[in-house]
Amino acid sequence: MSGFTTLFRRCPACGHRFKIRFERVERISEQTTTTSIPLVVERSAENFIGGPVISPEEPLVVGDGPPITVDIEEFQYSYRCKHCGHEWYEKKEKVHGESVDRTK
Numbered sequence: 001m002s003g004f005t006t007l008f009r010r011c012p013a014c015g016h017r018f019k020i021r022f023e024r025v026e027r028i029s030e031q032t033t034t035t036s037i038p039l040v041v042e043r044s045a046e047n048f049i050g051g052p053v054i055s056p057e058e059p060l061v062v063g064d065g066p067p068i069t070v071d072i073e074e075f076q077y078s079y080r081c082k083h084c085g086h087e088w089y090e091k092k093e094k095v096h097g098e099s100v101d102r103t104k
Helices: none
Strands: 005-007 020-041 060-081 087-099
Touching: none
Parallel strands: none
Antiparallel strands: 005 020, 020 060, 060 087
């Protein structure tokens, strides 16, 4: 049980600090998707001299960027309070993205 750590957090049941122990982590789900991020151009007054009047607050989307592969992993973290014995779980997502080479 050397993998357990005490955390500087408050127990949601009794409110004590320094009594929280990390029990375990479990992967709940894993999902992979491919998406494109739109290419956006910043607007400035000199871009529109003699052109149509467009609100500078709205982004100017000029096309789609390269495809990005996004891996989303969802984990469940288990905690226990050493003072009152309360157990609870928190879900956290880890998102990893990388560009896809279009030449392959």
